[in-house]
Amino acid sequence: MTEQPATTPDDDFSLRTLFRKAPRGLRWSAYVAAALALLLVVLLVTAVAFVRRPVPETDGALELAGLEGHVEVIRDDHGIPQIYADTDADLMRAQGFVAAQDRFFEMDVRRHVTAGRLSELFGEDGLETDKYIRTMGWRRVAEQEWALLETETRDALTAYAQGVNAYLDQLGTSEIAVEYTILGLTGLDYEPEPWEPADSLAWLKAMAWDLRGNMDDEIARVMASLDHTEEEIAELYPAYDPEAHPPIVGTGGVVDEVFEQNASGNSTRNPRRPAFDAEAVRTLVDLKAGLDRMPELLGRGEGIGSNSWVVDGEHSATGQPLLANDPHLGISQPGIWMQTGLHCREITPDCTLDVAGFTFSGVPGVIIGHNADIAWGFTNLGPDVTDLYLEQVEGATWIQDGKPRPLTLRTETIKVRDGDDFVLHIRETAHGPLLSDVSRELSTVGANAPTDQPGERGNGYAVALQWTALRPTTTADAVLGLNRAGDWDEFRAAASDFAVPAQNMVYADRDGHIGYQAPGLVPIRKSGNTGAMPAEGWLSANDWTGDFIPFDGLPNVLDPEEGFIVTANQAVIDDDYPYFLTDDWDAGYRSTRIRELLAEEGELSVGEMTRLQLDTANPMAPTLVPYLLDIEDLGSPYYRDGQELLADWDFTQPADSAAAAYYNAVWSNLLRLTFHDELREGIWPDGGDRWFAVVTDLLTDPAGPWWDDSETEDVTESRDDILSQAMRDARDELTMRQSLDADDWTWGHLHQLDLHHSTLGESGVAPIERLFNRDGRGVGGGPSIVDATSWNAALGYGVTAAPSMRMVVSLADFDASRYINLTGVSGHPGSSHYGDQTELFVNGDYLPWAFTRDAVVEAGEDTLVLTPAGAAD
Template sequence: MSDHASTPVPTSAPGDDVPATTAWWRALRGWPSAARWGVYVAAGLVLVLLAGLVSGWVFYRKPLPQTSGELDVPGLEGRVEVVRDDMGIPQLYADSDADLMLAQGYVHAQERFYEMDVRRHVTAGRLSELFGEKALDTDKLVRTMGWRRVAEQEVALLEPETREALEQYAQGVNAFLADRDNSDIAVEYTLLGLGGLDYTPEPWSSVDSLAWLKAMAWDLRGNMQEEMDRVVAGLDHDQAEVDQLYPAYDERARRPIVTQGAVVDGIYEQDATRNATRKPQRPAYPRAAVDQVAALSERLARMPALLGKGDGIGSNSWVVDGEHSATGMPLLANDPHLDVSQPGIWMQVGLHCRTIDDDCALDVAGFSFSGVPGVIIGHNADIAWGFTNLGPDVSDLYLEQVREDEWRYDGAWRPLQQRTETIEVRGGDDFTFQVRSTDHGPLLSDVSADHGTLGANVPADPADPESDVGRGNGYGVALQWTALQPGPTADAILDLNRASDWPSFREAASRFEVPAQNLVYADREGHIGYQAPGRVPIRKSGNDGRLPAAGWLPAHDWTGDFVPFTALPSVLDPDEGFVVTANQAVVGSAYPYGLTTDWDLGYRAQRIRDVIEAEGELSVAEMAGLQVDEHNAMAPTLVPYLLEIDLPRGYFRRGQGVLRNWDFHDSADSGAAAYFNVVWSNLLRLTFSDELREQVRPTGGDRWFGVVEGLLSTPADPWWDDVTTDDAVETRDDILEQALVAARDEMTKLQARNPGDWSWGHLHRLDLRGSTLGESGIGPVEWLVNRDGAEIGGGSSVVNATGWDATEGYRVTSAPSMRMVVSLADLDDSRWVNLTGVSGHPASDHYDDQTELFVEGETLPWPFSRDAVEEAGEDTLELVPAPAD
């Protein structure tokens, strides 16, 4: 018998009721008392942690929506079925448009109310209520522009059917919110509550939906940033040098969207061969208020992206007729390029009337904005449509002479329009300020800390050289912008949803005023088309929109007229048999109205055209494949120059060597693509950073393709010289050599010494981050809401437009926010995919379940007919009228 067997073991410790028969207790009895208490504390902390994890898990999953069974919904007139497939995509069936709108509001709120709530706080200038003083600058800017005030005015302009749809949608959202605690709505409210936020969401309203259209218009507003950047670039360079940085669109090398037709007597006729109106004169602007415009540019750059900003914001869409389609009927593709975020911009949805009649006319599916009724991009039973940003110049900055409460115009002083705004700030005092406006628009400079230095370079007023406004101060910057005038764009959304042919489609498009978009079209009768809609101002002869204008001179004003819708470019069944839009010039330079000079230079568009012409006939799969085409249009031009550089043998030449057999595609697994893009980044830095101020340095997109293309043929151009070296004048080949060497070292540091281990995807990562809590700086919270790290191909100004900013690194900054291909031969044969998923709940399987497909360039089946939807259905939720009280 062992010694241990003869040792008596108590059944419990003195003073405790804890069993002592376990091995861990026998071991513990011999420890010092302090150590024992340490273990007790640790054990207690473990239990608390476990309890917290269980509780956290409950709160994490608590907001997940009910997707099956039955729910009573106040306001419904009849039963609505919500059929969700295995990706959670909802298809709604009802017997009236009113019930469909109400149910869409309910389902949007189920999946994405927190996103909707944040959006309405942005557009109302009320972010500070949720996030404190750090959001104050954004709120001041939005309040100054008055987005919500304009939206409130728009309600009265809308058709009764649109107002009813907005009201029904809001009623559905509010039916969801009724009797729900914050923790039942979104986990973000739970987390914000733990941080001290005392907040209950307000009921939804029609204005909340309309105001989001202002956010769309802001991020897609045209060339306002270019106006400011030209001023900043002009601080250190003459006009010829600035012009080199903004190359003109080359319509011979890269075709515009519409390649036939002209304006005759104010109407765009697609078979006309020349215009019958006079082209307006557009003299150059005066230079003005450089310092203040630069300060304003910096302030606007700090405003958070709503849909996105920068070179990567654009889109691809194209449509081919039956002659170019393997199906014998049109195919239409679209992929808008916007900011990357989690959740993504879009929510897929279908809205179907069980029987089409006067009370129920909708049978549509596609991509919606949470917070807005209807489908923005998609197809119905008769037609399909897609959007890309047309990008006309619809905003102007005006330099205004200001003193106290007056502004100067045409030699006389006029009173400024003024109003008071008060912003509630979480954790701080309310902030009250005055918004001042001229006849041109609100003074954005009033929200810039540097507005007192405005006007340092304003030329003397030729009409009054003795003006008593002091030079170097006494000026302001006003914004005139079409979106600050009420309009009926909300009508257009629902009219597009109900359109059945080309005339009704164009009628709907005529109401789509802001943001101006390229609209591509296809129908079940075999027609394809293009229409440019939008409210585009006609300027007086002194204003070409390229630079801020002197607001005290009437010659710089808008005329008050807009390009007539009938004169905007359009074409039905074009001679080419296809239409390609990718933000390039809409028409050639002979067009008599000024749309803009700041087009995308057309590299993506021309690549799409080339592939369509080479293929001759495309299938649905080939259309989807073209959306992820990764051909880098700059590479065939630049690589031959790079290979001519004689680098030292060994380490540096082995890096250069990966370019020799490269196919010029920015594939995720390509080492050559990685090296080329790092060379490109260093080339831009070495060529321009010595001479350009930080805020206008090259980001690497299409404009810089054009700039460098122009410089490569002039090896001694002054831009190549590094002005920081006193004893040398660098030429093109010097800079190319330095870029190759620097890129080789950078690739070794970032990836590996062996070029065989390089890949573009390792550098070019898709990080999907929440726009609020995803940037909180709190690790566990960011882990909860963000989805980072996907390695992806593509790049800036590539058809697979995963843009990156050369001033920031190689991370994806913008991307196709969705992809769709619509087959007009068989709508059930169409394809779609979202950047993230339909849900805004991090705990949902559908928060990011489409991202892997997206990254791999794959798409999902897009069922549309009732039979196809039911076959794909996984869950069905019945929304039924709530019993009367």
């Protein structure tokens, strides 16, 4: 390379010197370049102004219509708001106002989704989702719930909506969110409608949908049944092992419909499995594919779960309980949660709240957190609350027990941006809406349904969905009830209203008690219908009874003898429990690991609780690695490089681990080589907890049929053949993806946390995606690991679900508690709080969680005073 001489001021490259030195023939091009450069500068400045314009005022004073008195909003250096007022109504108004300040576009998109109106914003791309949601009727159900709610809940929802609308009334659309400016440039003429209480209620339906239970497993079993025997399907769905993975509640039973933690109970069930053929399978596969195209609101699939645990004072270094929670949900930018606090300056009959924690934008109150007396956390209980029914439909009737019954019919019109309105005809049986009406492909479920089909069905069978969330419930009452609860009895009274989604709820209070309650609306099925596979709707014997497990009969425990409670989506209770909850539990690896660590620690501090949340030990690795190390014929030192990494591996998966990178590449290739030839693509292994159990069993049968590659002729592969090939393929893959030198591999290079804006972040326009998305962070952990950063082995190593937040509450000193959010409180990409917690989250750091007034004031960076409209300064 020729060395370039040093430059002098006269040689500096600038637009001025370009004009002076350029040949005459290029001078015009230089002028054009200068003009374009100037234009780009102007556009950049303008763009920055538009991006920054919606960032809200968080200091000073503003008027808020409807307030009864002055409200303070004190924000810390991460923009987390703590709201102080003298009435509950003012707290709710201010919470709505602040939520709109930070996240209104997110709220607006969610209400369009839950009302089946996404097409109004995004055109035909939203139409399929709108059809499904209109067919299920989320918004209709939310509106019906209004009359069921307590007066205090309706008042809170109304005041919250008033606060949102007071914010909207002050601003033009471009001042609310930069997303509206960008959509306006695409031709959208739009002004947000006023917020309504039903908008908040409908969001609870979305939460229930993404935590709905085993519907995907119902379809997957049908798909597997086309090619495999019942015995083979059982191998793919191993029974839960309560000896290896203890249930949440270890003792107790139901006596006269009341659960008693020192009693016992039992029941029997005799399920039968209908037979399905290719046409029925095809239709159910189409149904699954259509539902999977719906927006991920909380996330879906393996990895949707959570950890929570609580220890009593004897197991705490503080002498008082400690409670930890980290829900595992789908990833997005901004994240699902907002941190907030709602504080009455003085507790009175008109002002009852002193609570802080995590909430959803658009929903009043705090969903998970603590008040001045108790703390609580959630994990998904996951009961079977959805059933698919094949229906015999004839004209305007459906057939059951040989008799025609009238379909419920309704028609809705979906407005489509830049397109014609779509008229949707919705039909329902007694089981629920016909999802098969949503698309032409689903309009037939083939004449090849179960073997006891009622005659030939030239026009096929319809598919109905029965789901507990499609009936009005009082879950909104539960949220505010938890916020106000002061002891175990009040906590359980609030939990009794928590209908959908059913959750595991852990509890602690300042009197030293710890507890667990399983709330939720769980159907009681007639004998023979386990809900494991779609049922024949033409037989009333397959119906739900119409009753639900009574709340008092659901498992609960107060102050268990062992001094701690762990919930991580494992079985709630053993098979002696007289009611059916589900057979599709998480396999229990996370819960068992947490229990082991709690027992090892003995006495835990807040710091030790946070470190436990960050544990990356892979529970499958100790089982699989010895088999991998026993493989001797890998062919060359090149292929043995990866194997050697496993020899002294401690089975943990931090982001910088080379051994973890190799192990997970082997795991992915092992699943591909073992199962892709045997299973249809829609049910290829995702690599989560169920597959840990499946492969653990298969490893003990080295010549078992699953190891054989059905696509190779005249060769029968064994376990060691597959393991050997998986190791070679993993080595080649990592060489291609990362480095020839195995020591340079890292798990985080493969396992990337990419946070995408749910709408414009997927626009396909690179500058817009860069504005809204926050990509490229390598993380540790993995599926069924306590640090549950899930990935799908059928798709790649990228994170698909993660701890959406983490919190540890100290009942001895609330100000000593810690929490962290996946992203930040703001939904504005121009705000410094759009993603200012992500780096901390990835690094395993936490924020101080100020709760008392003195601590909040000390941590405060900005204070916004909201005053009643027209009030004197």
